Amino acid sequence: MLQKPDTDGLVIVTEEICQKVIDRDLAFAAVRDVFGAMARGDAYNFPVIREAIGHEDALYGFKSGFDKAGMVLGVKAGGYWPNNMAKGIINHQSTVFLFDPDTGKLKALVGGNYLTAIRTAASSAVSIDQLARKDAKVLGMVGAGHQSTFQLRAAVEQRDFEKVVCWNPHPDMIPNLGKVAAEIGIPFEAVSREELGAQSDVIITITSAFEPLIEAGYIKPGTHLACMGTDTKGKQEVAAELVAKATLFTDEVAQSTTIGETQHAIASGAITQDDVTPIGKVINGDHPGRTSDDEITLFDGTGVGLQDLAVAAVAAEQAVATGAATRVSL
Template sequence: MTTQNKGVAIVSEAVCEAIVGRPEAFTAVEDIFAAMAKKDAYNFPVVREAIGHADALYGFKSGFDRAGQVLGVKSGGYWPGNAANGLTNHQSTVILFDPDTGKLKALVGGNYLTAVRTAASSAVSIAHLARKDAKVLGMVGAGHQSTFQLRAAVEQRNFEKVVAWNPHPEYLPRLQAVCDELGLPFEAVSREELGAQADVIITITSAFEPLLMKDWIKPGTHIACMGTDTKGKQEVDPELLVAASVFTDEIEQSISIGEAQHAVGNASLSASDITPIGEVINATHPGRRSDNEITLFDGTGVGLQDLAVASAAAELAIAQNQADWTEL
């Protein structure tokens, strides 16, 4: 990224939404997963804490992509009361630095990018791990990020139907509206029925208890667990991870704050049982080995994903003269 000596580039939420689409996010996330697997990029330890105010979780995710020369930090968190005030519950900003000098390069709105990079992450997992003949997509969760997940997922396979469940059924119409727009049949179902029908399942909730049990999942299903990113969170039965071939964005996060924390915690799964999805992307791991294999992607949300999409946003904004500039 060149700042042409203009100072610090400011890329607003509106600009991010205008210039970063699903293809750009998919490519950025797929590339960073590949770089991580090659040890060309690494994340720093995550800080994520309850602040004791507004029931909020706040923290920092950061890292360095040596291959792409991207250095920075995403600062933000989750404010569960925001929706009632017309705001997005997830609030964040990405700060990019020059890796050669440490000089501040850009401030990039992180709310939209968080949603689009999270959706890109599950989409990458579907592209590389789901059966080619997958026909039914199951959605567990109907919050703000669910529509991003749905739109990105349906581009990866020729789905013929979407089934969905949410703990608050009144939010399911937002998923149905997307399906209506895309011409896909939609059905609200029980969790058991969702497991019985779906070939691909995305979980995108803030749950602290298992919502899907192992016995509900049919052979050959691919599951992308996208909601667990904090100690104590949980979306699926730990026995499901034991029964599945488990992949993740980063093993250390998976076993500490991701979905795998519970199976690892009860010693039914070990870190050596988990494969970075970058190895599949780089073709150093075969990924899915059979049509009956259950595959599970533990998408914990690494800082390098945020830095990758934010760097892409900054590059595009500067090239298209849509960035604002300031001196500090």
């Protein structure tokens, strides 16, 4: 919970400060706790606004919500600028605005780029912690872009993985992820999609695909998939047949079934909303999660505003506590 500062004014936490005060452990705890609060009905997201602005091929929008348990209220504004990499900056750009729930006053502005990356990785890590087999040894990465490096670092902390295998639509990007694996000290291999499915006990998909990259026949029994790239109507990373075959979990059911990975299986009638369980129910002990070693589990990580607000609130609290935040009088 963002503690009220001793003096009035706006707290500003820059991207640089966020990287200093928020690590993977803090992000993991914040995301896990807010998923639990959502499942209890103590926190809820507001409808997402996401629009193509007709300039630079950009998507821009707002994700917001209120966590009554943590007393965190706010909105993340930002989006995806696909041409940014050519300009030397990352494609995803965002800022989080936090408000005092008691008064409505703006209390903090927090850089959202690093936090978006680390909270997305924390989300898949929570799903691995809760749903993957305890003896999982091979991690499969589908995607090798900027976000994949965060995903890899967070995932390997959840199980004793002995190897990472990777496939990416653009093979020239794979060595960048291989460098991160080398830094961690885990063997890394680029493989075909079929071989990735055959080897992997856990698979993270983190692409911007609009067609299935992983077919049901690629996956062996007992695999856990964390599908993290689909967050817009029309996007898709895995075959609807695979979605229908798996036991399904998500951050938020309404978002999953409309803009997440389950949207296509829903549209075909292969599954219904009742087949998708909020992962917060597993965290709270209200759902058993995985029930057998042969079960295929799938977490649809669509990315909800409350994740951003949760980590931003912790970042603001940590920045205030350490004296790293900037204060501006309103």
